[in-house]
Amino acid sequence: MDTPSSAFGSRASERAMRIWTLVVLAFIYLPMVAVVLASLSKIRFFMFPIKSWSLEWYGSVLGSIEIRDYLWTSVLIAALVTLISVLLAIAGALAFARYDWKGRTLYQKLILLPIFFPQAVLGLAILLWSSAWDIAPGWELAVFAHLVWIVPVVTLVISIQVYGFDPAVEEAAFDLGASRWQVFKEITLPILWPGIFSGALFAFLLSWGNFPLSTFTTGAEQTIPEWLYAKMVAGYTPQVPALGTLTTLLAGILLLGGYWLGTRGRKQ
């Protein structure tokens, strides 16, 4: 450690911090490891230690047409939510952090309220609201419900990028005769790109893993988290942990891949 020990407390407390963080990581990953183990067990009901191992449940998950339908619904919802929320949040973040306007502080606080609200109750409220407008639940309503929660999150993520951005760069481009659209395309967008990218990643992954909003808004259609929950409650097979492991892996790969792309982009 090249920092003076007085600045960060003693080495002993630093070591304690490291050990504690490892304990917390173990706490976070222990149940996920349990899910992976359960997916590799041959018998239908989980017993530990595992006596016979098998990959057959992965085969049955990948071969199931039913699950393929749910996968499609999940991906469709997450992709649409990502696209729409990023477009809305770019504008929303510029209003949040770039422009000084009357009403901005109120807007900043209003827009964050859905993050501070329990999702299950929000899902039920949206279901009630949609029935008042005679809109049947389905994947479209789920997209809408996800947006209510995810647009604020993505706005926040992009805003942090906007705060680090010097408006003088835009003004210089205007002075040099660039049009509004040119400035947006050539200056604003590239500068905000890292924030937009992580915002999109967040949007996709949050929608992909969401259960409380989906469960009340998808109606007869189902997403992967809904299917997993239904099977957990009744009709358990090791397909549940197998699919759970696959969705976790996908989230991990997207997150690491996104991080890798992000650091590579910064180096170039």
Next chain:
Amino acid sequence: MNAPGPSSLTQARIDDTGDAGTPPARERGLKALSTWARQPGFLLSLPALAVFIAGFIGPLALVVLYSVMPARSFGVDNLPTLENFVTIFQDSYYLSFAWSIGLALATTVILMLICWPVAYGLSRVFRRSMILTLLLVLPLFVSENVRLFGWVLTLLNHGILDGSLRTLFGWEVPELLYNVPVTILGMVYVYLPFMLFPMALGVSMIPESCREAAFDMGATRSQVFREVEIPLAMPGILIGALLTFVLVLGSISEAKILGGQSVIMIAHDIETAFTYAQNWPLGSALSTLLILLTGVLVIGLLSKLNLDKLLSRK
């Protein structure tokens, strides 16, 4: 940008009503309104605000409206009544409220203690903390049902814990699932990132110079902690605490999957009222109380925060 503020708008309106029909006053008012509405920031905020109004304010307002409708009605065209609120206090619904609040408080306090050293390390000590951050973020993107199910597999009879102890030491672990402590465990587990990341943001707002100055002036480690670090990190700590409290207050899955209904959460009562019981007004009345409680807390805190300062770290 020197657009006239809301005060000049009201001024214009007052002029208008006081002197009806005078063109200059009305024109001034309209002009002020149109200048205000043409601010680029306002225009850019419109799409996100539209989603907010159509997807958050609208549904919650309808819930509040339904809460004063007679029990089991399926429309909002009846005479308002408070009978649903009377039902809530006469039946045992206040119990699930009390449980939800108690568990939310317990979870928040436990998470503050667990997260502080990690948040501190994350923003001050660990050098290449990006991988650590990714490891801590990943659970957010895995459906909470899957993660809670992992705990079921861990704590089950013949599960990971019981099975290991049986094989290694011949110990038999008593039933660990389906009680209050394990419900709290699930809540602490699921909402950990919601405390951790705002807290780390708070810790990153402590200027190194302040701590050094305090140490130079002879403050002890615990004095610096109590009188420098905690107060300076307070905005982040409060956001984390509020997020955790509010989200646990409205949670369902932990009590269902791990708790085995040993505790009935208020959100579970709300869900039952809306679905199985088909009593929308009762569900709405319960939701309204929840909306009021979270609304007071959240608006109370948010109105005190300077988000620009917090997010730009200026």
